[in-house]
Amino acid sequence: MSAFSSLQTYEINRLQSIIQLLFPSTVRVQDVQTLDGHIHPLHQLKLSNGLQLILKFSSRPTTSLLRRERRALETEARVLALLGQSENPCIPQLFHFDPLGGSLGSAFLLRQYARGSTVLEMESLLTPENRQAIDRRLGFLAKMIGKHVALSFGPLERVANGTGCHSWRQAFIALFEEALRDSEDMFVHLPYAEIRQQITRLSPALEEITTPQLVIVNLGRPSEVLIDPELKQLSGVVDLGSAFWGDVLLAEIFDNPSSAVLEGYGISISHKRLEGIRLLLRDRNTEKINDYSRNDGYR
Incomplete structure (x- = not known):
């Protein structure tokens, strides 16, 4: 109104x-x-x-x-x-x-102002061909975004202030810890000790990421991807406040990515890479913990 x-x-x-x-x-x-x-x-x-x-x-x-x-x-x-x-x-x-x-x-x-309707609103009207074209374009967009690099890992303002992390392992653990502390603050019942133990055990695999690339964590989220209602093509992305200097595979479009996403980005994800980094990231563990917090009355 x-x-x-x-x-x-x-x-x-x-x-x-x-x-x-x-x-x-x-x-x-x-x-x-x-x-x-x-x-x-x-x-x-x-x-x-x-x-x-x-x-x-x-x-x-x-x-x-x-x-x-x-x-x-x-x-x-x-x-x-x-x-x-x-x-x-x-x-x-x-x-x-x-x-x-x-x-x-x-x-x-x-x-x-970004014109278009969200994928969430238009999903039932999209053909498989439409969806493939959108995914391919999102993959290409992630690649373009990832060409921007920094000298250290972590939140953009901390890196800009010279207080970023020297390794992706350190930055990811800090990011994950934020999500855990949010849940603890709201008395959400989770096996925190076990979660922290597993993150520590698996985190050495993150050391293979040595270049801090710009990643929009929410990239690909249906409510934040806009498409032209008539052309059924990608027209924009909004709400970019989830950005981070880290591993591009942290972006939401790489959760069980379609072949079109990978084609647009120009990569194929190996099982070895999945077993290392993506075991932590593909299931959106931090997002799940945040969702628990919201559903438990956090807002």
């Missing part, structure tokens, strides 16, 4: 002040749509020059967040800025990011 008519004059003026940072004074905010159901408050802005933007705020103070979600807005801004250099049409353009919030009072980013 439109929120423009219900906004107070000072709120409209604040939005307009942000737009004036980026466009000529003749460009005005014509309409605002509030998009519900997201951890971060989202607003779709329609401008007088025909452009549509997404205004994304940091989460409300009353919203309970998983540890990785607390850095999602800044991470997404960093990813959009980095991938903007590639000019890939599937990646929304970042227009502005303010970590302090300025006149809006909360950290926010302003990005291009």
